[in-house]
Amino acid sequence: MSRQPTELPPAKVALSDDEWRQKLTPEEFAVLRQAGTERPGVGEYVDTHTEGVYNCRACDAELFRSTEKFDSHCGWPSFFDPSQSDAVILRPDDSHGMRRVEVLCASCHSHLGHVFTGEGYPTPTDQRYCINSISLTLVPKKV
Structure with a gap:
């Protein structure tokens, strides 16, 4: 796992709350900027198996790849590793x-979700x- 800083390093993309509100829908703002959670089973990528790259909806940075996505049946998309070790920040x-x-x-620094370890999923990292x-x-991957 990545470091778990008490203070975050400076964001590469830093907007004011008003600027984020203009860029994002109210639902996106509530999750990405206010650490909300969408209801389980309703997200568009829960059951998606399309090959490609998952980017941050707020800033378009690459976060995860479909090759690391797995069916955890928890109600949200699950990945066993980010696409690059420095793509995400983990904090308590x-x-x-x-x-x-x-x-x-x-x-x-948008909120994406949470990571869990030791749940017994058959993944290379034992993380969800x-x-x-x-x-x-x-x-989607270009064919």
Whole structure:
């Protein structure tokens, strides 16, 4: 796993809340900028098996690839590793009475979801990056 900083490094893409509100829909803003969560099973990429790259919906940075996506049946898209080790930032999240690890876009610090370890999924990393569909944009592989 990546480092878990107490303070985030400077964002490469830094906009004010008003600028993010202009760029994102209210639903996207609630998840990406306010650390919300979409309801399980409703996201457009939950059951997607299209080959391609998943980018941050806020800043378009590459985050995950379809080759690391797997069916966890948890209600959100799941990946066992980011596309590059520095694509995401992990930080402790003790909100809602739980101890979790939040996943943020390294480029713009948007909330993507959480990562869980040791759940027994048959993946190379034993990790499940549980990511909100609304945080992602799939760029299909060109044939």
